[in-house]
Amino acid sequence: MLDHTPKECIERKALVINPAKTCQPLGATYAALGIHRCLPHSHGSQGCQMYFRSHLNRHFREPVEASTSSFTEGAAVFGGGANLKTSIKNIFSIYDPDIIAIHTTCLSETIGDDIPTYIAQAEVPEGKFVIHANTPSYVGSHIVGFSNMVKGMVKYLCNNNGNPNRKINIIPGFVNPGDMREIKRILKAMEIDFTMFPDTSGVLDAPLTGDYTMFPAGGARVEDIVAAGNSGATLALGGFASGDGAFELKKKCKVPAKVLQTPIGINATDELLMAASNFSGREIPAELEEERGQVIDIMADLHQHYHGKRAAIFGDPDILIGLAAFLLELGMIPKYVLTGTPGALFKKEVDRMLQEAGVDGRVISGGDLFTLHQLLKNEPVDLLMGTTYGKYISRAEDIPLVRVGFPVMDRGVHSYLPIVGYRGAMRLVEMISNTLLDRVDRDAPDENMELIM
Amino acid sequence: MRKKIAETPGNVAPCAHKSAGGQDCRGIEPPGLATFGCAYEGAYFALAPVSDAVHLVHGPMTCLGSTWEFRHVGSSCAGLDKTQVGFTTDIGEMELVHGGEKKLAGAIDYAISKYQPQGVFVYETCVTALIGDDMDSVCGAAERRWNIPVVPVHAPGFIGTKNYGERLGLEAVVNHIVGTKEPEFATPYDINLIGEHNINGEMWMYKPILQEIGVRILSTFSGDGRIEKMRQAHRARLNVVVCAKSSLAIAEIMKKRWGIPYLSASFYGMREASDAIRRICRQLGDAKLIKKAEQVIAREEAKVNKALEPYRELFAGRKAVLNTGGNKSWAFAVALQDIGIEVVGVSVRKSNEEDRAKLRNILGADAVLMEKPVVEQIPLIMRTGADLLLAGGRSLYSALKKAIPFIEVSQEKTGNYCGYGGLINLARDIDLSINNPVFKLVSGDAPWEKKVMEPEQCLGRGA
Numbered sequence: 001m002l003d004h005t006p007k008e009c010i011e012r013k014a015l016v017i018n019p020a021k022t023c024q025p026l027g028a029t030y031a032a033l034g035i036h037r038c039l040p041h042s043h044g045s046q047g048c049q050m051y052f053r054s055h056l057n058r059h060f061r062e063p064v065e066a067s068t069s070s071f072t073e074g075a076a077v078f079g080g081g082a083n084l085k086t087s088i089k090n091i092f093s094i095y096d097p098d099i100i101a102i103h104t105t106c107l108s109e110t111i112g113d114d115i116p117t118y119i120a121q122a123e124v125p126e127g128k129f130v131i132h133a134n135t136p137s138y139v140g141s142h143i144v145g146f147s148n149m150v151k152g153m154v155k156y157l158c159n160n161n162g163n164p165n166r167k168i169n170i171i172p173g174f175v176n177p178g179d180m181r182e183i184k185r186i187l188k189a190m191e192i193d194f195t196m197f198p199d200t201s202g203v204l205d206a207p208l209t210g211d212y213t214m215f216p217a218g219g220a221r222v223e224d225i226v227a228a229g230n231s232g233a234t235l236a237l238g239g240f241a242s243g244d245g246a247f248e249l250k251k252k253c254k255v256p257a258k259v260l261q262t263p264i265g266i267n268a269t270d271e272l273l274m275a276a277s278n279f280s281g282r283e284i285p286a287e288l289e290e291e292r293g294q295v296i297d298i299m300a301d302l303h304q305h306y307h308g309k310r311a312a313i314f315g316d317p318d319i320l321i322g323l324a325a326f327l328l329e330l331g332m333i334p335k336y337v338l339t340g341t342p343g344a345l346f347k348k349e350v351d352r353m354l355q356e357a358g359v360d361g362r363v364i365s366g367g368d369l370f371t372l373h374q375l376l377k378n379e380p381v382d383l384l385m386g387t388t389y390g391k392y393i394s395r396a397e398d399i400p401l402v403r404v405g406f407p408v409m410d411r412g413v414h415s416y417l418p419i420v421g422y423r424g425a426m427r428l429v430e431m432i433s434n435t436l437l438d439r440v441d442r443d444a445p446d447e448n449m450e451l452i453m
Numbered sequence: 454m455r456k457k458i459a460e461t462p463g464n465v466a467p468c469a470h471k472s473a474g475g476q477d478c479r480g481i482e483p484p485g486l487a488t489f490g491c492a493y494e495g496a497y498f499a500l501a502p503v504s505d506a507v508h509l510v511h512g513p514m515t516c517l518g519s520t521w522e523f524r525h526v527g528s529s530c531a532g533l534d535k536t537q538v539g540f541t542t543d544i545g546e547m548e549l550v551h552g553g554e555k556k557l558a559g560a561i562d563y564a565i566s567k568y569q570p571q572g573v574f575v576y577e578t579c580v581t582a583l584i585g586d587d588m589d590s591v592c593g594a595a596e597r598r599w600n601i602p603v604v605p606v607h608a609p610g611f612i613g614t615k616n617y618g619e620r621l622g623l624e625a626v627v628n629h630i631v632g633t634k635e636p637e638f639a640t641p642y643d644i645n646l647i648g649e650h651n652i653n654g655e656m657w658m659y660k661p662i663l664q665e666i667g668v669r670i671l672s673t674f675s676g677d678g679r680i681e682k683m684r685q686a687h688r689a690r691l692n693v694v695v696c697a698k699s700s701l702a703i704a705e706i707m708k709k710r711w712g713i714p715y716l717s718a719s720f721y722g723m724r725e726a727s728d729a730i731r732r733i734c735r736q737l738g739d740a741k742l743i744k745k746a747e748q749v750i751a752r753e754e755a756k757v758n759k760a761l762e763p764y765r766e767l768f769a770g771r772k773a774v775l776n777t778g779g780n781k782s783w784a785f786a787v788a789l790q791d792i793g794i795e796v797v798g799v800s801v802r803k804s805n806e807e808d809r810a811k812l813r814n815i816l817g818a819d820a821v822l823m824e825k826p827v828v829e830q831i832p833l834i835m836r837t838g839a840d841l842l843l844a845g846g847r848s849l850y851s852a853l854k855k856a857i858p859f860i861e862v863s864q865e866k867t868g869n870y871c872g873y874g875g876l877i878n879l880a881r882d883i884d885l886s887i888n889n890p891v892f893k894l895v896s897g898d899a900p901w902e903k904k905v906m907e908p909e910q911c912l913g914r915g916a
Contacts, residue, residue, distance in 0.1 A: 013556075014563060016514060016540070016542070022515050023513055045491050046610070047491020047492070048515075050491070051518075052519075054865070063847075071610075073612055076582075090484065090485030094485070105579075107611060138544050211855065
């Protein structure tokens with residue numbers, strides 16, 4: 001295992017060990033899968049797209065279809081225009097999607113391929129769409145790539161036709177289809193008319209019917225994304241993954257934008273409900289009020305099992321901000337909060353949260369898991385929360401792990417069940433308290449083994 | 454650009470990868486199709502099992518992020534196993550403008566000083582090849598500074614497929630490492646295993662058997678590999694190329710350079726494993742060895758046959774379609790036949806003429822050889838009524854959507870199907886897969902989907 005990670009922390013500038021992020025094109029691919037009948041296309045070497053597919057289909061345990069420009073040395077030297085135009089032609093004739101969402105890679109960005117010009121020169125059948133986003137792999141992370149692709153959707157598709165309506169646009173952020181379903185359920189319960197994009201529910205959590213289709217029933221409809229330019233407001237859930245898309249929509253179509261935290265925990269979910277209620281004029285239904293009361297009841301029932309416990313959390317910025325906030329609501333201590341996504345804003349935001357709560361925690365952006373491991377060796381915690389990659393640290397340091405975020409490739413079902421909304425909060429409390437109590441049972445000497453806890 | 458990208462280092466050996474379309478193993482798919490791996494991935498996977506070396510990826514983080522730990526390779530290097538640590542220079546915009554050589558040198562220095570490896574492999578990627586970082590001189594300087602091998606591996610993604618990258622990776626080892634140290638002693642029974650990555654410990658299924666017979670494994674490329682052993686590999690009496698056509702190239706180089714003969718062998722399936730052992734012993738040419746081999750083979754085969762008895766009964770009349778690469782295709786076909794399953798179709802996308810001929814011979818005239826398995830495999834299963842698909846991870850979930858039982862046989866698989874013991878594992882996993890009750894529960898067959906309701910069934914509805 002990782003037993004040989006040294007305890008002594010030395011600043012590293014040149015080397016990343018055990019990365020805690022992946023690259024922009026993966027996020028762009030995930031966002032593109034949230035459009036109905038869309039084929040994500042990677043403009044670069046053929047390997048790249050296979051890796052994104054691997055990551056995504058291991059996390060969701062679903063087929064993931066995507067294509068590539070298959071660069072050769074020739075394309076790398078002379079430009080990828082011919083490859084892209086051939087790709088577009090091949091894709092429409094072989095796979096027949098309604099829309100192709102192209103993202104760039106480090107290779108095509110470095111040689112400076114001009115995608116809009118290539119698209120303009122390509123043969124696009126009547127009624128079909130081709131959109132693109134620039135997603136250089138050497139900048140940012142998959143969260144930035146997700147954000148850029150959402151921006152691409154707005155730039156290419158959204159249109160204000162002068163007939164505004166009271167619909168609300170929801171940009172859900174880089175969350176699981178189960179989370180997207182939960183957000184939709186909440187909005188439906190409030191009887192709000194909305195458009196969610198991207199929306200991977202029904203795409204990456206499609207049922208087993210005995211039939212395989214390349215383009216499952218789910219995903220945001222292109223015409224709905226186009227019409228999103230007429231909506232009354234946009235709610236962007238998670239500033240890092242969704243903020244830019246909402247602001248782009250405001251710029252292009254004058255749709256008012258509000259950026260909210262990813263609705264993890266009580267306060268953040270309250271805020272989503274209030275914002276949705278304010279924009280739509282709808283009241284909060286009794287059903288949701290009851291759910292809220294249930295979560296608080298659960299938290300009251302179980303608080304003694306997690307109160308004061310220290311946690312290390314790592315993953316993507318929006319999820320971490322939500323989780324950190326919820327851990328504080330639970331009375332837990334987010335001792336370490338580490339994201340691989342670079343950017344000072346994240347650190348500032350979480351530092352502020354911790355300071356307000358009077359918690360002495362360490363926040364790192366653009367970090368790697370090696371750093372997290374070293375920190376834990378120096379000052380351990382009671383609970384680790386993060387992706388599958390945390391399992392090595394969990395084992396080396398004997399700290400229990402709650403799997404949350406992307407990617408989770410060694411457990412199932414997580415992508416179907418939410419961590420957002422009041423229901424998501426219930427699930428998180430269950431996961432956290434069960435994991436901690438399992439540890440208590442495991443470690444208890446015979447004489448202290450309790451039946452009722 | 455300081456360096457010609459098209460340069461292919463050490464490109465001396467013939468390629469055994471000619472497919473029907475006349476593509477060699479650098480064959481890249483036409484633009485716009487679904488995707489396969491890249492050369493970088495092949496090189497990284499070929500060498501990553503060397504557990505006393507640091508594997509440093511010089512590129513943006515994702516090249517490593519997509520390959521690091523995606524495949525589980527067994528290592529007996531307890532406590533110092535570097536295969537589980539991912540190292541990358543994580544190239545950013547600054548390096549694109551100013552070059553990444555300084556960062557690379559710093560990364561090598563840090564990794565060597567903190568991890569004390571026996572060697573370092575530095576992997577080139579698309580973007581670092583394109584900006585023209587002079588990896589050779591950075592690695593050369595580090596090698597002189599630290600006095601351990603620091604091997605540049607030039608297999609950026611765009612130059613070809615995974616197979617081609619695997620070959621380039623192994624070539625880099627042969628050119629930089631092999632022959633740099635003499636073994637303490639040599640025996641007439643020394644062999645190297647080439648192209649065996651010890652995925653999920655597959656090599657360990659047959660290595661003890663070879664050792665029991667008296668064969669000494671001098672070096673492995675690169676399952677549970679060690680730099681130290683690789684340096685001595687040139688003194689082997691025989692190279693055994695295990696299940697990877699891309700490795701034939703380096704066997705050929707080693708034959709030319711050090712006169713080591715080679716043979717191809719597979720340890721999947723009982724008949725193949727026995728055949729491999731026999732051929733290795735015959736090639737080493739010692740009567741005592743051959744006699745001992747026969748004893749061990751008889752014992753192992755008896756053990757397997759006994760264990761397989763109940764399964765063969767269970768699998769009678771069952772059919773499978775197989776989609777895997779290279780010579781694994783016939784190896785697995787034989788393994789399936791060994792446990793009593795009929796193979797009705799096999800992918801030959803990555804197979805050469807020799808593989809195809811061999812498959813025809815093994816499977817008979819009726820089996821379908823699939824040129825485009827991604828498109829062909831599901832219709833073939835439907836047509837033949839096959840009970841099972843064995844394929845790689847990216848076919849897994851589309852097959853399951855059609856409620857087709859599935860066994861994963863790619864490099865990311867969790868099963869260990871190699872050697873005599875592996876065959877029993879395969880039989881057990883197939884049993885668990887095809888006989889799981891879930892496949893009777895396809896949701897399209899829900900009770901309310903039954904076409905016509907009988908009148909008495911409607912009673913409860915106020916009819």
